[in-house]
Amino acid sequence: MKDQLINCTRNAFQKHFNQVPDYIFLSPGRINIIGEHVDYNDGYVLPAAIDKYICLAIRKNSESNDCKIFSYDLNESFSFKINEKIEGDSPMWVKYLLGVAEEIRKTGKRIEGMEVVFSGNIPMGAGLSSSAALECGFAYALNSIFNLNFTKKEVVLIGQRSENQFVGVQCGVMDQFASVFGQKDKAVMLSCDSLDYQYYDAKMDGCSFILLDSRVKHTHLTSGYNDRRKEVEKGKKIIHDNFNEMETFRDCTHEMLDSVRGELGEIIYKRCLYIIEEIKRVEVAAKAIYNQDFKLLGELLNQTHFGLSKQYEVSCPEIDFLVEETIKMDGVLGARMMGGGFGGCSINLIKNENVAEVTEKIKKIYKSAYHIDLKIYEVKISDGTKEYKENEYSI
Template sequence: MKEKLVNDTTEAFQAFFHSDPENIFLAPGRINIIGEHVDYSDGFVLPAAIDKYICFAVKKVEDSETCTFFAKDFDDSFSFNINQKQNPVSQIWVNYLLGVFNAVQESGKKTGGLQIAFSSTIPMGSGLSSSAALECGFAFILNQIFDLNLSRKDLALIGQKSEHTFVGVQCGIMDQFASVFGKEHQVIMLDCHSLEHQYFEANLEGYSLVLFDSCVKHTHLTSGYNNRRKDVDQGKRILWETFPEIEKFRDFSFSMLDAVRSEIGETSYKRCRYLLKEIKRVEKAAKALSEGDVEYLGKLLTETHSGLSTEFEVSCGELDFLVEKTVKENGVLGARIMGGGFGGCSINLIKDENVNEVIEKISAAYKAGFGIEMKVYRVKISDGIKEYKRNEFVI
């Protein structure tokens, strides 16, 4: 599949630009094993890059002031002058890229002309962070082609800044970090406060991570996401006013939260309570993964879904249905909604021998319940963004 994506993107470049690309880059999507919505609350998350990619075919254009993109999957293109100040445009996909260029421009780094065609096997709107792959892939390309001397941490932060400033989603750093720092067969335990991180082996032999795509994305994703942040910020503000000695949100105790419950209101209380519980679940999950305690990991996943559905309230009827039905099937250790919420995918931990049967049963039940053909993605944990040459990665 990787080779087909590379070939298709190369052919798209040749057809659009009437020449051959000089470089090929692959930027992966990501899953988050556990730790949803805590990346903007000083918490820990446990993401991993996966074997779904955006492929970029790239050519440096000497003595040019123009950068041109061709988005194969949209059959759409866009060009801009690299010496001019960039502003958001009406084409949504373009803003992820312009935001990156703007951040690089503001840092004082100099670039040149480029031709880029790209295509993707990361399903859009499914919570697999195609946006982070797009942002960080372009940042990686600029860094590599023009020797900008940016660190991997810089690239992740540039991707995040692009989403904040040009797209308007106040996302945390997890998605970008996973796309840049991913390692094959390993998950990243990331401290979203300090950006310190460590890798844990993903000991999942005999089990598979399978994503069930609900094929729905409710329109209030962005507004709902930003509203949840406001709810949390209100709780944080009052917590810190009451307990100023606490440095990080994750260090507040449940008794402290209970002490300000009436002041912050029931909604903010529920949001903050979920986050404090989820941060502790991440630490337990990393330990379970590294020790191969797959059953306990599954239990933690299902606990997270319950919290996201009832306390953080970012699930929806379709995802609740999928999780509720899936966890009752033989060989399923756990399941939960994954991503920002209001649609997208569930992530399911299933014994290899039961995967096909579970897929068949849940697909039929979902079609009967909602009239929707569920999509299924079997994913493997992969490396982060790299250049691709002659059927092998080069750093």
């Protein structure tokens, strides 16, 4: 699959520009194993890069100030002046790349003209962060081929700022971080505010992560997300006003929360309860995956889904249905909603010998209940963004 993507992108470059690319880069999508909605609530997340990629083929052209880009998947081209301030409207896919170039220009570092072709096998709209992979792949590639000397963390932040300021999506940093810092067979426990991180071995011997794409996205994702942020911020202030030692939700105990339950009200109480329990679950899950205690990891996924559905209330009937039905099946150790909520994918931890039977069953059950054809993705934990040398792929 990876070699096929590389060869396809390389061949598309040769056909489009009538030249051989100088460089090939792969930038992966990501899953978040556990730690949902705690990135903006003082907690940890536990993402991992996966074996679905954006591939970029690039050739430097020092005689030009133009960056010429071809999206193979969309069959669309775009060109811009590489070191000039970028203004005006452009297609959405272009904005991710323009934002990276603009963020680099703001640092005062210069890059030269180039030709770029990119393609990908990250499913669009499935919550696997194809946009972060594109941003970070481009930023990483420019940093490498033009010797800009950005650190990996600076590459991550360039990608995030591109999406925040140029695309207009106020995303956190987890997606970009996982794409750049991912390592094969390792999950990374990340504190999104400080960018402190720790790797945990995640060799999935005998088990796999299977994503079930509900193919629904309800319109209240943005409003629901904003409402939850306001609710937990209000709750945090109330708890802190009563317990000055509680600086972050990491410091909050069940006893603190229960003592101000009346002041919080039931809705905010539930939101805060989910957050403090999810923060603790991430730390337990990191150790469980390191110890290959998949039974415990599955139980934590189930607990998280209950919290997301009943306490934080960001799930939806279709995802609840998928989780409730799959966890009844033999070999399914755990399942939960993945991502911001109100649609998207569930992530399922399934014993390898049961994957085929489970996926076949759930496709039929879901189709019968919702008349929607389920999309299913099996993912492996992979390396982060990197250059692939000539001898690492076949032509």
